[in-house]
Amino acid sequence: MDPRIRDHAEILTDHSTQVEAGDNVLVRAPPAAEDLAVAVAEKLGEIGANASVTLSSTRATRAFVQAGDTDDFELNEHTLAMMEETDVVIIIKGDRNTAEMSDVPPAKHTAYAESQRPIVDERTNKRWVGTQFPASGEAQKAEMSTEAYEEFVYGAVNKDWDAQREHQSQMVEILDPADEVRIVSGETTDLTMSVAGMKTANDYGEKNLPGGEVFTAPVPDSVEGEVLFDKPLVRQGREIEDAWLRFEDGDVVEHDAEKNEDVLAAVLNTDDGARRLGELGIGMNRDIDRFTYNMLFDEKMGDTVHLAVGSAIRETVPDGQTYNESAVHMDMIVDMAEDSYIEVDDEIVQRDGTFRFEDGFEG
């Protein structure tokens, strides 16, 4: 086995989820990522955890959802019962075909996901991590050879996460006490929002591996302006190209997309919260140096900002604060590399992708 796979497994169990003897651990990986599942299982055996390691099948999920009726999907009570007794969840992605769900009608896909929402809610209360195995499907999506994609993934994943945390804390110190944030990019994006009273989180490879962002929650009704998401956004196996949103009093009042607009509309129509922002994230992982059409990586790039319609992430919301709730959470990326800036309380903190605390910054 490639020794980088064992390194990856060790970061997952020791750094990301801090598995201990006796923990009930659930590991899910697609067949293409079986090597990493094996390496994680080995680590769990050494630690003395109680491991349920199973492989997922996107093909089987597609067949089930496609054959079912949109109105009839019910919660898997047995899967929920397992999740309730679980301490740690390790979710591995890595497909042979990233378009496997592409012929499921968006509304049906959303109805199925909604029916299983209590399982996701339960999981997010656990110690959990989502990560990526360098499978051929994602390599193809990134237009990279599998060999080059392996280099890319392990470069972003197997790194010094303590140093990364330190680097990112500089941005946390700016954003956490802030009131107003403004995102400007070219002629197409000029968005303002309040983050007053929210908490800025430092993502250094715990729930996402790779990590590499700082993120917070907008005050739901504070978002004003328009934004063009000019970077890759893949949902339900389909790419939404050039999604565009206009906000008034926090709500999406207009939307458009160059391609797969119906997928965007299905997400926005899930519930009321799906038409408001739940997250503002700023990418800071400099080992991610290209877009790969994979949100787990793309949103961590140093020259990007991402916004999510849908649910806020609970760790960014202090007790008692009003926040956005929804069944969905869809991240969308704005490229900030050129003709762009981030303003925090009227001060520019990033211009053309370079942070104020990095070399080469030009205020």
Next chain:
Amino acid sequence: MDPRIRDHAEILTDHSTQVEAGDNVLVRAPPAAEDLAVAVAEKLGEIGANASVTLSSTRATRAFVQAGDTDDFELNEHTLAMMEETDVVIIIKGDRNTAEMSDVPPAKHTAYAESQRPIVDERTNKRWVGTQFPASGEAQKAEMSTEAYEEFVYGAVNKDWDAQREHQSQMVEILDPADEVRIVSGETTDLTMSVAGMKTANDYGEKNLPGGEVFTAPVPDSVEGEVLFDKPLVRQGREIEDAWLRFEDGDVVEHDAEKNEDVLAAVLNTDDGARRLGELGIGMNRDIDRFTYNMLFDEKMGDTVHLAVGSAIRETVPDGQTYNESAVHMDMIVDMAEDSYIEVDDEIVQRDGTFRFEDGFEG
């Protein structure tokens, strides 16, 4: 997809487990059998069941068990919680390498299996079925091309199970009211046992697919004599060759094997019940016409008898009857094709593999 796979899936959901709308169904298949998992998922979607379809990984199980300590394995409480909320379990086998567990020390393997026993016990109280996908590993084990092995598997599986039930009921009528059974083969096997008060079950593809046997439980302390299991027996990825047992008052008092005797010994030493017989089975599926080193098929062959050390199968034990209990259940086969007979209450009911109710029988 090969249409025989969809036929197989339909027998699993409609005949074997009779899945209904709203049932919580658990499907487990190895990666090599993903096609069948997909076909079953499609059926479950049509039916309106709640499906958890996941793939298993023998490689991950091996890595976990190998890395763990024999004394430290604990029950997966989360997996048990899922099983408790499950109505139907469909277990699919089909490996790329049937020797995947072969370097795990037998005692360690047994300790792990014992730690997870409550999950197996819970599962056997559900509607469940175990079946086989024609994967390359089992084809190789059978010394068959994958193409020929597919023919073999679908011949045994995709058949008229109502007709098979009728055929087998002739043997149930002989065995169910019987007292003493005697199995004689060549110079090496002469075993007697009582089945008085036990119930003979007719296996027509419900819990095993293929089905094709009738089976009952010996009275635990009634077994006397010796038996040579001269047909393939694979346990924990290793073949036990020519296992030999001698019984007195129902207990194994002497045992031997030509190869992998330590695996046999580890099973017999699991607990007290592992040294007594829990099952007498008689193979009756004439579409299984060769040994393939796979107990699911071999034990159903028309010219064989099989005996299991370990736990009795509950459906063969009427309430209030004493029966054998154990953490293990290991089937072992005697070839009855030549120089052999089965005697029930002093009457010969099968000679050289031909039943009394079949053409060519010579009493």
